[in-house]
Amino acid sequence: MKALIIAAPRSGSGKTLVTLGLMAAARAQGLRVAGAKIGPDYIDPAFHAVATGQPSVNLDGWSMPPALVDHLLAGQAANADLVVMEAAMGLFDGVAAPEGRSGAGADLAARCGIPVVLVLDVSGQSHSAGAVALGMARFDPRVHIAGVIVNRVASDRHLAQVAEGVARAGLPLLGAIRRDGELAVPERHLGLVQAGEIAGLDALLNRLGRCLADAVSLDDLLTRAAPVITSAPRADALLPPPPGQRIAVARDAAFSFLYPHMLAGWREMGAEICFFSPLADEAPPKDADACWLPGGYPELHAGTIAAASRFLSGLRDFAASRPVHGECGGYMVLGAVLEDADGVSHPMAGLLDHATSFKRRKLALGYRRASLLHGGVLGAAGSMLRGHEFHYASVTDAGTDLPLCRLWDATGKDLGGAGGVRGLVSGSFLHLICREA
Structure with missing residues (x-):
């Protein structure tokens, strides 16, 4: 090899x-x-x-x-x-x-x-x-x-x-x-x-x-x-634990940015992954015990997502009793409103109450260290994670939800609180890569 x-x-x-x-x-x-x-x-x-x-x-x-x-x-x-x-x-x-x-x-x-x-x-x-x-x-x-x-x-x-x-x-x-x-x-x-x-x-x-x-x-x-090396010890302790035993993961042209090692790691730790498509108006499977909305391009499909009534109502029902987490694009969809490139505002799931815009673009790009302010599917409060941000969408209304985490960039600059958490729902622009060793 x-x-x-x-x-x-x-x-x-x-x-x-x-x-x-x-x-x-x-x-x-x-x-x-x-x-x-x-x-x-x-x-x-x-x-x-x-x-x-x-x-x-x-x-x-x-x-x-x-x-x-x-x-x-x-x-x-x-x-x-x-x-x-x-x-x-x-x-x-x-x-x-x-x-x-x-x-x-x-x-x-x-x-x-x-x-x-x-x-x-x-x-x-x-x-x-x-x-x-x-x-x-x-x-x-x-x-x-x-x-x-x-x-x-x-x-x-x-x-x-x-x-x-x-x-x-x-x-x-x-x-x-x-x-x-x-x-x-x-x-x-x-x-x-x-x-x-x-x-x-x-x-x-x-x-x-x-x-x-x-x-x-x-x-x-x-x-x-x-x-190259062909054997190495397991690295379960370095990956965030699976958010559930059976995880509903959104996957289609609007939701696809989830690192392969995350899915593989969850499977290695015994979790089962079931994919569903919001763009096809599919709700998270009812027999799942956690839902994950990855990043992607929801800003290019905002009208379709807003009209996906089975997806949105099913997601809201799911969140009443089981955890839902959104990364980047998924976080945008969990909010109240997403403004597309033409300035048209589309209602989203409303499980968090922030608003985002792709018309008012501002590039966010770089590595991030994160300290969780609240326990949940990403780990216990105080857990340190590493990942990155890469998006042009901006938050136009921060809403009233508590921040999910505190962020620092690769230079150590404190970027303050980020994301949101309400009940069993959480999300942020952070793309998670692993726990901090």
């Missing part, structure tokens, strides 16, 4: 396309492939799962203690010949933190000894690509750059110049991908359009696989992969 990290100097270089293409190409050769996303990204793992045929995971050095990272990585490696790990942003981009805990892909590469394949977008440059590669290779001697794949190559002459620069840097040029405007995945305000919403995704993945196979020597690439 071997692994590679696909990384780049910055976002937008083509990491995701190279990652998916490599997954598809390796799978087409009969290899068992598993995926992982380094960092708090809930969209890319769904693409990995389609490309590999098995679930992907997130590995995050800031929010997850090393034991949890090792546990999740071992789980991926145990069922694969190759684990392809996609870094977020730039390889060395993270937050100020003790060594190894910045959240950067480089931290994981250094600690686990996993080689990095560097993806360079060479549009608008030639020999300078070598200087960029050289700087990345020398920036941290603990990180091994196994080679370079160049992306968006314009011509044979362009490639020759780029190759000269990379050779001068002393790094292997593992492949070159020509400029192709059709090799792209649609995007929206929180990143890529979700995998389940893209018609013809299998055909796109097959094309990416052929492109990688043509542009890169797959055998050469695989020889540069390194072994």
Whole structure:
């Protein structure tokens, strides 16, 4: 079982396309492939799962203690010949933190000894690509750059110049991908359009696989992969406990941002997951003993949700006797009103009384530490959790509910109370990742 990290100097270089293409190409050769996303990204793992045929995971050095990272990585490696790990942003981009805990892909590469394949977008440059590669290779001697794949190559002459620069840097040029405007995945305000919403995704993945196979020597690439651990202790104590024995989880185009390791962890601890679709006007199953509304894109489906009478009435009935928790988009739906991008206000469940707006946008992005102010499905009062926020919606009326937690950002800045709790209902914009070790 071997692994590679696909990384780049910055976002937008083509990491995701190279990652998916490599997954598809390796799978087409009969290899068992598993995926992982380094960092708090809930969209890319769904693409990995389609490309590999098995679930992907997130590995995050800031929010997850090393034991949890090792546990999740071992789980991926145990069922694969190759684990392809996609870094977020730039390889060395993270937050100020003790060594190894910045959240950067480089931290994981250094600690686990996993080689990095560097993806360079060479549009608008030639020999300078070598200087960029050289700087990345020398920036941290603990990180091994196994080679370079160049992306968006314009011509044979362009490639020759780029190759000269990379050779001068002393790094292997593992492949070159020509400029192709059709090799792209649609995007929206929180990143890529979700995998389940893209018609013809299998055909796109097959094309990416052929492109990688043509542009890169797959055998050469695989020889540069390194072994990874395949066993690690259980990490139950690091994950929040299941909110119930039988958990109703909303899942559709409006509710999909729930980390794979959370669901897997709940199942490992004996819980049963039953999915339902608010957009199909389905209520939480009556035989469930807890309900979880993940994040997603409720702002794009606010009218449909407001008209989903069976869902809303069933959710209210459920909350009268059993816990309901909402994360980010789910928290918005638990409130009184959601204003969409056109300024139209839609009534929501009203189980909490805050109001949110997607028209009055304000980006909230970053890691969060949370201290629970009230006990409930996330743990006892005083429990410390780690996660992140990523949303454009704003709270336009805080309402009268008690705050669920107190938040701090990665620098230690106190962000004050957040979210809301009323009876058995709770929610916040926090995407939960794990307990604080």
